C-alpha cells in the first residue's frame with residue numbers, strides 16, 4: 001500500500017501548501033505566453049471559420065447520450081471544416097475580456113490553459129500527411145513536419161500491439177490529437193497546486209472532442225496508452241518545460 005501514498009496525496013487539494021509560497025504571479029513575474037509562437041519560415045495554414053454547417057446532430061441530449069469511445073473508422077477523410085470545428089471545440093478562444101482574460105470553449109482552473117494541441121494528420125481533405133500545431137488565437141495550423149508512413153508512426157506512438165480493446169486502431173483514424181502541457185503556465189498562478197488542475201483541465205478538453213465528434217458522426221477515442229519518450233521526441237519537447245499528457249483519435253465512424 002505504501003507506494004500509493006504519494007500518488008494519492010497528489011489527488012487532494014491542499015492550499016495550505018501554498019502558505020508562505022510566493023507564486024510567480026504574486027511576485028510580479030510576467031504571465032507566461034498562452035500560445036507557442038510560430039517560428040520564422042514555418043508554413044501557416046489558416047483554418048476555415050468554425051461553422052455550425054458541419055454539425056449533423058445538433059441535439060446536446062443526444063450527443064451526450066450517444067457518446068462512446070469509437071475505435072473503428074472508415075477510410076473516408078474528415079474535411080478541413082470538420083477539423084476546424086474539432087480544434088475550436090477543444091481549445092478555441094471565444095473572447096478576450098477587457099481585463100485580458102482569455103475565454104475558451106473549455107473551462108480551465110484560473111483560466112490558465114496550459115495546453116498546446118498537436119495533430120497527426122493521416123486523412124484530412126486539403127492537408128498533407130504530417131504533424132501540425134494548432135494556434136487557437138489565430139485559429140490556424142503551423143505545419144511542423146511531413147511524415148511518410150504516418151499510420152505506422154501513430155501505431156508506434158500508441159503502442160498499438162498493447163492497446164487493450166482494439167490493437168492497431170489509432171493508425172486507421174483520420175487524425176490524432178496530442179495535447180501537451182506547459183506546466184509553468186499554471187505553476188505561475190498555483191505553484192505546487194498546479195499539477196492536479198492540469199490533469200482535470202485536459203479531461204474537459206477531451207470530453208469536448210468526444211461531444212463535438214458525436215455531433216459530426218465522427219468517432220473519438222481517448223488514448224492514455226502511448227510512448228511518452230517517443231511523443232516528446234517527435235514534437236521536439238524537452239519533457240520538463242513541456243510534455244505530452246494525453247492523446248485522442250478521431251475518424252469517420254464505421255458502422
Ligand SMILES: Cc1cc2nc3c(=O)[nH]c(=O)nc-3n(C[C@H](O)[C@H](O)[C@H](O)COP(=O)(O)O)c2cc1C
Nearest residue numbers: 067068069070071163164165166221222223224225
Ligand atoms: C484517461 C483515459 C485514457 C484512455 N486510454 C485509452 C487507450 O489507451 N486505449 C483505448 O482503447 N481506450 C482508452 N480510453 C477509453 C476508455 O477505455 C473508455 O472510455 C471506457 O472503456 C468506457 O467506454 P466509453 O468511452 O465507450 O463509454 C481511455 C479513456 C480515458 C478517459
